[in-house]
Amino acid sequence: MAWQRMWWACRYHLTGLPDGVEWWPGAPDDEHITAWLAEQSARRALLLPEQRRRVDELLSLTGGMPVWRPRISxxxxxxxxxxxxxxxxxxxxxxxxxxxxxxxxxxxxxxxxxxxxxxxxxxxxxxxxxxxxxxxxxxxxxxxxxxxxxxxxxxxxxxxxxxxxx
Structure with a gap:
């Protein structure tokens, strides 16, 4: 269930929430989503086939693998x-x-x-x-x-x- 919730959050961070839907308190933000997607990509071989398909779908929405970027100016x-x-x-x-x-x-x-x-x-x-x-x-x-x-x-x-x- 936690995996599906993160997938859902990742998808709607990338595409926007459907009309009438709001983020729940404590919902993952962009930082968490990027880290989660990078982690799922790294462990792709361990995912179930349907999970691999869903991760690939998210990666196509992002234009590729999310990479770490410096935060400190x-x-x-x-x-x-x-x-x-x-x-x-x-x-x-x-x-x-x-x-x-x-x-x-x-x-x-x-x-x-x-x-x-x-x-x-x-x-x-x-x-x-x-x-x-x-x-x-x-x-x-x-x-x-x-x-x-x-x-x-x-x-x-x-x-x-x-x-x-x-």
Whole structure:
């Protein structure tokens, strides 16, 4: 039932709601829909034949596979980069702070599990460790309270909700 509900939401996000129909409280938004469709495409081989057909139908409506897109504007990044703690590299390949913050924002906006992080954002384990460190040291709260351009307000609000009260 949950799969059908998400398919329905995805379809009507793409085509518009029928007349007289309204979104239910807590209905998935565009961020959730895009993430769900990407996940279904990635696991296409595991879907039932009818589910594969329905996913293909949705992909034809979108014009192809949804891809991850950065949310943090360059102007916002100039402000945020000064709020981040000094890097503490303890081995392995160092991750870029912007890439890590984009991963954290992606999870906050989509509600996806860390294991479903898009490959463009790097390994989920490294991003999740950075999330925990920044959450615990207050960095994410500072980011949530920073004055940023209006276009960054949506992800900033979702990050604040995801990380919890100060």
């Amino acid at each position: 360059n102007v916002a990044w100039q402000t945020l980069s000064g709020l981040l703690p000094a890097r503490s590299h303890t081995g392995g390949r160092p991750r870029g702070e912007r890439q890590s913050l984009e991963a954290i924002v992606h999870i906050a906006c989509t509600g996806q599990a860390w294991t479903r992080l898009p490959p463009a954002l790097g390994p989920f384990q490294a991003c999740r460790r950075r999330f925990i460190r920044w959450r615990d040291d207050g960095t994410l709260q500072q980011i949530s309270r920073a004055v940023l351009p209006e276009g960054d307000a949506i992800w900033q609000q979702r990050l604040a909700a995801y990380t919890g009260p100060a």
